[in-house]
Structure formats: structure tokens, C-alpha cells
Amino acid sequence: MINLCFHGIGTPPHDAPAEEAAYWIGTDTFRRVLDVVAVRPDVRLSFDDGNESDVEVALPELVGRGRTADFFVIAGRLGHPGSLSAGDVRALRRSGMGVGSHGMHHRVWRRLRPPELREELVLARERLEDVLEEPVRTAACPLGRYDRTTLTALRRLGYTRVYTSDRALARPGSWRQARFSLRATDTADDVAAWLRHGDRYTVRAADRARTFVKGLR
Numbered sequence: 001m002i003n004l005c006f007h008g009i010g011t012p013p014h015d016a017p018a019e020e021a022a023y024w025i026g027t028d029t030f031r032r033v034l035d036v037v038a039v040r041p042d043v044r045l046s047f048d049d050g051n052e053s054d055v056e057v058a059l060p061e062l063v064g065r066g067r068t069a070d071f072f073v074i075a076g077r078l079g080h081p082g083s084l085s086a087g088d089v090r091a092l093r094r095s096g097m098g099v100g101s102h103g104m105h106h107r108v109w110r111r112l113r114p115p116e117l118r119e120e121l122v123l124a125r126e127r128l129e130d131v132l133e134e135p136v137r138t139a140a141c142p143l144g145r146y147d148r149t150t151l152t153a154l155r156r157l158g159y160t161r162v163y164t165s166d167r168a169l170a171r172p173g174s175w176r177q178a179r180f181s182l183r184a185t186d187t188a189d190d191v192a193a194w195l196r197h198g199d200r201y202t203v204r205a206a207d208r209a210r211t212f213v214k215g216l217r
């Protein structure tokens with residue numbers, strides 16, 4: 001199966017960091033991608049960063065198509081301009097969407113000191129659980145970066161599934177789930193090609209070894 005990862009839909013706010021703006025796609029592209037995956041139950045959808053467009057654009061499109069997705073929210077941005085509010089996150093759940101943690105401050109989870117790692121993996125999740133009044137058990141690594149310490153901590157804390165951005169096909173039941181993140185320059189045709197020739201676009205053997213090693217560092 002293939003996991004697709006979206007970020008903002010529409011025009012990025014002008015103060016968006018460049019590394020985030022590079023992942024915003026237009027609303028038309030988004031709709032065309034949903035058309036492409038409409039007949040593909042083996043494609044799982046997720047949204048990172050908790051941008052307002054999650055509820056303003058993505059949610060109605062998904063509901064209209066009878067599709068679900070997982071939304072990975074940055075807890076420290078809840079209620080900030082351009083980001084989801086607590087009410088928005090509850091609305092996602094009420095509509096049958098999954099909600100997971102994307103940490104507290106959108107910083108890389110590699111090589112964090114223990115207090116920072118606790119803030120990202122424990123306190124961020126608690127904040128989301130307070131909003132949702134239910135356990136949060138999934139996470140997506142900010143900027144797709146992680147190391148062995150990160151994975152070990154996530155496992156120990158009881159996360160049941162962790163999403164990366166390793167551009168590989170995924171096994172449905174795996175604990176670590178690779179994803180293809182759409183970039184601003186990607187089109188629905190690109191996504192169709194990934195789906196048709198997933199193996200060709202997926203990380204090659206050397207990259208797969210590197211992905212494996214990422215989890216060992």
C-alpha cells in the first residue's frame with residue numbers, strides 16, 4: 001500500500017517557513033489527487049502540521065467522498081493564526097478522521113535532550129488527549145527525521161503506529177509507516193505514476209538500507 005502525506009492546501013501564509021511552504025499544494029491539485037486515489041483503497045491519506053486548510057478544504061472534500069484520513073497536529077500551534085483550533089481537532093474526530101501527534105514545536109526529533117524529547121512525545125500528546133478526551137496513539141515525525149532513540153522512546157510510550165516520510169511502499173500492519181509527501185511541484189499525474197509504478201518510485205535498495213539504518217542510529 002501507499003501512504004500519501006499532505007500539508008497545507010491552497011496558498012501558504014507569507015510567514016510560513018520555506019521548508020513548510022515547499023509542501024503546500026493548490027486546491028485544484030488536491031481535488032485531482034483525490035480523484036486519482038478514489039478507486040484505490042490501498043492508498044492511505046494523512047495530513048501533517050495542523051494547518052487551518054485541514055478543516056477548511058480537506059475535511060469537506062474527504063467527507064463528500066466518503067474518505068477518511070489521519071491528521072497529525074502540532075500541539076504547540078493549536079489555536080494559533082492559520083492553525084487548527086481545539087474545536088477544529090474535535091470536529092475532525094467527530095467526522096471519523098484519525099488524529100495523531102506531530103509534536104509540540106515542529107522541531108526534528110533526532111538528538112533532542114530528554115526534557116525536549118519529553119515535551120515533544122509526552123506533553124504534546126497529553127495536550128491533544130486533553131482536547132479530544134481520548135487516548136492518542138499515533139505520531140508522525142516532524143520533517144520526516146528520526147533516529148533509534150526516537151523510535152525506542154515512541155515504542156516505550158505506547159505509540160501504536162509511527163509515520164515517516166521515507167518514500168517507500170508500506171505494509172498495512174507495520175509499526176513504522178513510510179509515506180510519500182506531496183511537494184508544491186507535484187501534480188496529480190505524478191501521484192498517478194507513483195501508484196502505477198510504486199516500486200520504481202520507492203526508495204531503491206541502497207536507500208532502503210539507509211532507511212533501515214535511520215532506525216538504528
Ligand SMILES: [Zn+2]
Pocket residue numbers: 048049102106141142143
Ligand atoms: Zn510537519
